[in-house]
Amino acid sequence: MSDKKPLFVFKDVHVEVEGKEVVKGVSLTINKGEIHAVMGPNGSGKSSLSNALMGHPDYTITKGEVSLNGKNVKEMSADERSRAGMFLAFQYPTAIPGVSVANFLRTALKAHRGKDADMSDFRKLLKAEMKNLSIDPSFATRYLNDGFSGGEKKRVEILQMSILNPKIALLDETDSGLDIDALKTVSEGINRFHNEENGILLVTHYQRLLNYVKPDFVHVLMDGRFVKSGGPELALKLEESGYDWVENEIRQKAKV
Amino acid sequence: MSESIKRQNKELSALNEDYAAKYGFHDPVNYFHKGAKGINHEVVEMISRMKKEPKWMAQKRHEALDIFLSKPIPQWGNTEMLNELDLDNIYYFMKPIEKQQHSWDDVPEYIKKTFDKLGIPEAERKFLGGVSAQYESEVVYHSMKQDLEKQGIIFLDMDTGLQKHGDLVKKYFGTVIPATDNKYAALNTSVWSGGSFLYIPPGVDVKIPLQAYFRINAENMGQFERTLIIADKGSRVHYIEGCTAPIYSTDSLHSGVIELIALEGAYIRYTTIQNWSNNIYNLVTQRAQAHKNATVEWVDGNLGSRLTMKYPCVQLVGEGARGEILSVAFAGTGQHQDAGAKIIHAAPNTSSRITSKSISKGKGRASYRGLVKIHKNAINSKASVECDALLIGEDARSDTYPTMEIDNEQVRVEHEARVSKVAEEQLFYLTSRGLTEDEARLLIVNGFMEPFTKELPLEYAVELNRLIELEMEGSVG
Numbered sequence: 179m180s181d182k183k184p185l186f187v188f189k190d191v192h193v194e195v196e197g198k199e200v201v202k203g204v205s206l207t208i209n210k211g212e213i214h215a216v217m218g219p220n221g222s223g224k225s226s227l228s229n230a231l232m233g234h235p236d237y238t239i240t241k242g243e244v245s246l247n248g249k250n251v252k253e254m255s256a257d258e259r260s261r262a263g264m265f266l267a268f269q270y271p272t273a274i275p276g277v278s279v280a281n282f283l284r285t286a287l288k289a290h291r292g293k294d295a296d297m298s299d300f301r302k303l304l305k306a307e308m309k310n311l312s313i314d315p316s317f318a319t320r321y322l323n324d325g326f327s328g329g330e331k332k333r334v335e336i337l338q339m340s341i342l343n344p345k346i347a348l349l350d351e352t353d354s355g356l357d358i359d360a361l362k363t364v365s366e367g368i369n370r371f372h373n374e375e376n377g378i379l380l381v382t383h384y385q386r387l388l389n390y391v392k393p394d395f396v397h398v399l400m401d402g403r404f405v406k407s408g409g410p411e412l413a414l415k416l417e418e419s420g421y422d423w424v425e426n427e428i429r430q431k432a433k434v
Numbered sequence: 435m436s437e438s439i440k441r442q443n444k445e446l447s448a449l450n451e452d453y454a455a456k457y458g459f460h461d462p463v464n465y466f467h468k469g470a471k472g473i474n475h476e477v478v479e480m481i482s483r484m485k486k487e488p489k490w491m492a493q494k495r496h497e498a499l500d501i502f503l504s505k506p507i508p509q510w511g512n513t514e515m516l517n518e519l520d521l522d523n524i525y526y527f528m529k530p531i532e533k534q535q536h537s538w539d540d541v542p543e544y545i546k547k548t549f550d551k552l553g554i555p556e557a558e559r560k561f562l563g564g565v566s567a568q569y570e571s572e573v574v575y576h577s578m579k580q581d582l583e584k585q586g587i588i589f590l591d592m593d594t595g596l597q598k599h600g601d602l603v604k605k606y607f608g609t610v611i612p613a614t615d616n617k618y619a620a621l622n623t624s625v626w627s628g629g630s631f632l633y634i635p636p637g638v639d640v641k642i643p644l645q646a647y648f649r650i651n652a653e654n655m656g657q658f659e660r661t662l663i664i665a666d667k668g669s670r671v672h673y674i675e676g677c678t679a680p681i682y683s684t685d686s687l688h689s690g691v692i693e694l695i696a697l698e699g700a701y702i703r704y705t706t707i708q709n710w711s712n713n714i715y716n717l718v719t720q721r722a723q724a725h726k727n728a729t730v731e732w733v734d735g736n737l738g739s740r741l742t743m744k745y746p747c748v749q750l751v752g753e754g755a756r757g758e759i760l761s762v763a764f765a766g767t768g769q770h771q772d773a774g775a776k777i778i779h780a781a782p783n784t785s786s787r788i789t790s791k792s793i794s795k796g797k798g799r800a801s802y803r804g805l806v807k808i809h810k811n812a813i814n815s816k817a818s819v820e821c822d823a824l825l826i827g828e829d830a831r832s833d834t835y836p837t838m839e840i841d842n843e844q845v846r847v848e849h850e851a852r853v854s855k856v857a858e859e860q861l862f863y864l865t866s867r868g869l870t871e872d873e874a875r876l877l878i879v880n881g882f883m884e885p886f887t888k889e890l891p892l893e894y895a896v897e898l899n900r901l902i903e904l905e906m907e908g909s910v911g
Contacts, residue, residue, distance in 0.1 A: 233866070257869055257870050260867055272860050274860060276880065276883065276884030277878075277881035286867040286868050289867070289873065321881070
């Protein structure tokens with residue numbers, strides 16, 4: 179256990195949206211090489227947490243600490259967090275009409291590296307990563323998320339992650355809207371990305387993604403709080419018994 | 435007398451000699467005579483006499499002046515701005531020497547900065563800043579000119595065109611835009627000077643875009659330029675006018691007239707990007723006539739100016755003719771881009787498409803004013819109109835005034851209009867990928883303009899993107 183190196187840490191994080199507290203004090207430490215899953219029913223605060231961690235201006239962290247490799251990121255803007263090594267795969271990626279996937283990725287890479295990527299290196303990288311994710315080459319010149327199906331958007335999110343190669347990836351409901359083949363492809367992409375130096379936080383409602391991407395830890399978020407943590411078996415139990423089971427358990431405890 | 439003034443005077447007198455040699459103008463007394471402000475028949479007479487024009491043109495000018503004087507100032511559009519323009523306080527004809535009255539020091543700071551940032555060469559800066567009358571592009575143009583001549587292409591400034599090809603000019607001049615069309619077209623017809631005259635013989639396909647830029651000089655960038663392009667049967671040409679660099683002029687009014695004629699089976703694309711300094715009223719009439727199976731495309735970009743009123747038009751007069759208008763306007767604080775498009779379907783099986791994009795920033799205002807008219811005989815015609823407006827900031831304004839006049843039922847007409855803002859969600863998405871907020875906003879704006887920029891020759895597209903970048907700098911969403 180002594181070789182564990184904390185990568186992404188948040189402590190007692192509270193999040194407010196339009197003056198309402200939706201995340202009420204959550205803490206987590208993700209060490210290098212670890213995959214954590216945050217599971218919870220609709221409205222439990224999952225998306226608010228991932229948006230707030232990435233620095234969405236509408237999701238204010240009113241209290242708590244967030245750090246990456248020991249560096250405080252709470253005061254950073256979203257772009258600074260990205261350049262520091264954070265990535266959020268969106269549940270609903272936004273369309274940017276007129277901006278091609280290739281042009282966008284090249285611009286994003288430039289923002290990260292501080293200089294233009296070599297054109298032919300970039301093309302090779304893009305081509306290879308697109309092939310890995312079974313994305314048709316024509317998508318390079320298509321406008322970002324403009325008219326993409328749900329599954330295509332999710333693949334392109336993972337494509338961006340592969341190319342930007344962040345230290346910590348927050349994946350918000352990446353499995354939603356995917357058919358079984360797409361789910362496999364996307365999962366393979368996530369597993370290819372994962373290594374001993376980076377970390378992943380999977381935010382999901384369902385267990386099915388976790389059949390393909392094996393988490394080291396599972397945390398259950400309800401009403402803005404982590405109410406239970408465990409290993410991968412917790413996800414299976416949730417799948418089997420539903421979130422009611424956790425709720426009942428909490429109620430029982432409260433009675434005692 | 436300071437050195438710089440001496441030098442300037444020397445330059446000016448050198449210019450004087452050059453002008454005399456070039457245009458055969460040998461009246462030193464008149465030459466230094468400073469024309470008066472305002473307009474009357476004497477001024478028109480003087481213009482025509484100095485140009486040694488044929489009688490018919492002089493007569494046209496005088497008739498047009500009467501029309502100009504009798505027509506009221508338009509009571510639509512931005513009447514407030516239009517009424518501020520004092521038509522009596524304008525020089526309607528300035529001899530080149532008089533145009534050189536301001537020095538580099540008088541050129542506004544923001545124009546100079548833009549030149550710097552765009553990396554405009556020294557010689558060009560002076561020209562664009564209105565300090566020098568001549569941009570030295572003769573060398574570039576010369577070899578190309580010979581090549582064009584071999585193909586029978588006539589590419590001249592309008593004054594020379596009239597001198598050398600009077601019959602051709604007479605046949606088409608004012609046939610698409612008569613002086614009676616509107617007050618400013620009448621004004622242009624009475625005092626026009628400079629502009630381009632282009633004739634493409636039957637069947638000739640001009641492979642490279644022809645650019646007015648190659649032979650730019652004060653004359654054809656004048657206040658009242660007149661352009662006439664005739665593409666004879668089955669010929670093809672792409673003509674490019676203007677440039678993205680800002681053009682500074684002390685004249686407050688620019689009022690051009692541009693007539694295009696595409697004869698049977700011909701193709702004309704006319705690309706303009708104009709970026710006037712923000713003191714200028716840009717009131718331009720652009721109209722094309724497309725004959726049987728001919729195609730005319732206007733690609734029209736409007737930046738800068740105080741008020742632009744410009745509605746490129748295609749009259750589809752022959753069966754199977756096609757017209758397309760693609761326009762983009764950028765309005766910053768203090769500016770009103772009242773731009774649009776007009777298509778007249780006057781023959782069967784004609785088709786048209788209008789795509790209009792506008793960006794308003796700060797307190798800028800962009801209006802789309804459009805007309806699609808389908809005559810009774812224009813059966814089986816198709817028309818589509820798409821207007822997109824992007825607002826940046828809370829005070830930006832966009833209006834749409836579309837008009838459809840459809841006189842028969844066997845047609846297909848589509849209309850779509852959208853107004854959008856740079857959305858918070860788009861900004862967060864892009865910033866979460868490492869782009870700063872300014873970079874993200876610029877990428878969104880460039881994306882919005884993409885359907886327009888992708889139609890431009892590469893160097894223009896690159897320049898336009900850089901210019902938009904400058905316009906966007908430090909803008910607050």
